Amino acid sequence: MSGSTLSSYPAQYWHALDDGRIQCDLCPRDCKLHDQQRGACFVRQRQGEGIVLTTYGRSSGFCVDPIEKKPLNHFYPGSSVLSFGTAGCNLACKFCQNWDISKSRDMDRLMDQASPEQIADAAVRGGCRSVAFTYNDPVIFAEYAMDVADACHERGIKTVAVTAGYIHEQARRDFFAKMDAANVDLKAFTEDFYFKLTGSHLQPVLDTLVYLRHETKVWVELTTLLIPGHNDSDQELTALSQWVARELGPDVPLHFSGFHPDHKMPDVPATPKHTLVRARQIARDQGLRHVYTGNVHHAEGDASHCPQCDSQLIERDWYQIKRYRLTPEGTCPDCGTALAGHFAEQAGHFGARRIPVFLGGGKKSASLEGRPQGDGLG
Template sequence: MRDDDLLVPSASPGDEAEVPEPEPEPHVEPEPDVEPAPDVETWPDAPTARWWTALDDGRLQCDLCPRRCRLHPGQRGFCFVRARDGDRMVLTTYGRSSGFAIDPVEKKPLAHFYPGTAVLSFGTAGCNLNCRFCQNWDISKSREWDRLAAIASPDGIARAAESAGCDSVAFTYNDPVIFAEYAIDTAMACHERGLHAIAVTAGYIAPVARAEFFAPMDAANIDLKGFTEDFYWKVTGSHLRDVLDTIVWVHEHTDTWVELTTLLIPGHNDAPDEIERMSRWILAEIGPDVPLHFSAFHPDFKMLDVPPTPASTLRTARATALDVGLHFVYTGNVHDPSGETTSCSTCGHVLIERDWYEILAYTVTADGRCPECGTVVPGRFGTAVGHWGRRSLPVRIA
């Protein structure tokens, strides 16, 4: 197969931080809905998964994420894609994708990771969270046979990205934690071709799996969806503490470049005091240089009755985080050039001027410094800015 056969256009698709203490759960978390089907499913062609334990009662426990689903033969986990096949746990979506697109890296969003470059993005199906506001719900809540049309090996994806001139491959749309084996193998195939690997994740992963998952990831955008346990449990079906632990662990124990994103939902996680407490936690635990993105919510899935996020809410949140002491705070999903611009944290010189993901001006030096004062700009920067622009190009792997 020639390289130029791999990708073809497709049809359109200061102060001490206040850390939240775990709050009592509103009710007891039920067992995931994994009752045995009348006819036991089998997946003889699916690869054996990692991170599972055989229990004394005969069930198999998935150890990948904090849910720790316990499965009888033929059952699937909460994520729907990790399942029990006989006496083993399998990943049913390995090598199968819900679609591919070439995007600007800023759309992930990553503002300090090889700006302007092109990224081959893809996801699979399923999710280990239950976000009522999910804006990719048609993928994350799908049963894999509804969505998975593209068949692609890790090396095939890496070759396709290389032939298309992409700098990176991003695991996104649904959470790569649930297809970790596929993501890890693809990341390693990317490295063999000099490409980067990016994880766009909610960070809901168990400690036993963190090291192996994040080791091959060159960058990660981790969703910090809110800053109260009540919000996490009622709106996402997960727990805040697990996500905070993941963020701190990745920062302290890996070389992965990390940026954070919070989707601000009116009346749910956008209170000024919550934004301030979250910003102070980030400053105390991660430091001032981690980029933080505040993104606008648009009504979707089970939150169609909630209005879109006003641009003023994003600007206020950004101002609050900057006042707390964070150096790089951005706004997203709205047209706000000032909120997309990167400025030097020391002298204020404009380093990267953006408009809807497009790079308008770029003055970071070849060695990653401010040209005016010489301050090192935190992040990963190449010798030149990329020029992919703002477009997103759906593609298929042939």
Template sequence: MDAHPARYWHLLDDGRLQCDLCPRDCRLHEGQRGACFVRQRVGAGMVLTTYGRSSGFCIDPIEKKPLNHFHPGSSVLSFGTAGCNLACKFCQNWDISKSRSMDRLMDAAAPGEIAAAAARHGCHSVAYTYNDPVIFAEYAIDTALACRALGIASVAVTAGYIHPAPRRDFYAVMDAANVDLKAFTEDFYVHQTGAHLAPVLDTLLYLHHETQVWLEITTLLIPGLNDSDAELAALSRWICDELGPDVPLHFTAFHPDYKLDTLPPTPPATLTRARQIARAAGLHYVYTGNVRDLKGGCTRCPSCDSLLIERDGYRILAYRLDASGACPGCGHRLAGRFGKFATPFGARRVPVHIGGH
């Protein structure tokens, strides 16, 4: 597909064009691309060079996003494009997010084709993931609208680094989001991601207090960089105080990659410690990921402590909630989006071909 006209920009008095999508505020001369590499100035306007192109499509379990309280056991059609507006030294998908050539090499698929494919394969939702969907907002919004017309939900997996105006448009068509809260210090954000903490916290506050989007949070724990007791306690207290105890928090394990390939992987004991700290801070739903941890993957009732959803990784072994998400023992209704539970999709990953090239 041809480059697509982009929104969220304005011309400056000095002749440059400023992108208004994210807090990077890239200022561009003719032909230049923003830090994300996919938003480019062409003449007196901006185009999105990856509209209608994807790095690939797969059907995943919703728990892989990770979302544990958004229609557990359902399948989700996942896709991303290329590029990213952060510069994380620890990126686990760097081959996609740091790509500089994929905008000419990817699978092509129009928004309507993606929605139709999700419906055809029985997916409950479509996830905009692998790289940050913020940078392909126009493509994600159009796809989400096509999905909504067919009764398909939309899920954003994002770092939450976006300005308020496009954020309103973007989340108006999303049904759920998992936001990466990469750390809880400005120093980490500046030196490890090339970004800032405050805009991410602002996005979290906006999502929880001003939208109906179901929100879960993920923090990748990196040994020696963001895993101290003090930082984990501060992060957990902020979530509990500002967002409430019912927002699920996922602590996931780092593996050496990209520019931090000399660091050790996260020990499982670190995830257990982080979960204990977060629960002590008052959070009801704290999970561990990227390691096998049966206890850390299960959902318990915050009222009577009954085991309600038993998981082994992405597999659901037992499900005891009713269609409204209520505990059968005490009647407490869990926070989340639930419905009639069918046979779970399981842990498999199914590649899907949708459009042409």
């Protein structure tokens, strides 16, 4: 870990202010810090005349998941991904589904430790095609994620960011230069929602999406968690879908997932299946070709279709690949149209397992052969 301690790893993206404070330049929050003060994300702290990342090399846990759980449906379907997160977040979503991790102020939750090289080696040993930075937003532990990405690429392992995309321009360029794929949360399509329910703003997220789509080679998929009465109206779903089709293109996959009551919104009802099905139809009516439904059993909303002849190319049952009809070139066998994304000659067969992994550097120690657990949100 470059000789730095876990509690004092030098962070990038900051500058000194004339009033003696230091401003963090990682994300649009622009936290201005006195000595020993932490940013809104909790994990970036001023120490002396600089800012440090306090979670470098520490994780809230590792699991081997199906890639579809991120969710990524067009990035090596059926493959396994070594997933991990740390603690903290630079958003304040009242509906957070992983709030016990993202809102944690207890560093004892970071029970496992691993260097970038150990993580990459674990992915190789576990037969994982990729490593995902997930559970909490990897933007806030960018230096650690980027070092892990370098170690993974040296071993032929791909990297995946599951993120809200709330990041400043320079950090955005550096961070996503290390990523092969990203699922970005487009949480809603109104500034009012972002400001009141996430404590952030919509435009920086849209800027990230446009940047990723048009200035990088990162494979991008989007996820919108539909919350009844807050971001699920026909009008908003139409506007969101039109923007994606116009600014990102019709081949960018969009996942609508279901909310369940949690964190600071326990009284909001769970998203009914028909809302997700309706959202999918609205998005398809606006020209989006690959629209999926998540957190519900909906065979049509799990399947991938040819954008030209609409033949079913990938049949899924939750995270299980049931049928895979792509040619070795990644095209439709019926009409020859290419399916947008990254595909192997054959689908992976990891299935719906979830295998906890302990790398041996923290409070627990185990081999990669963990006991499969039940499925859940990434």
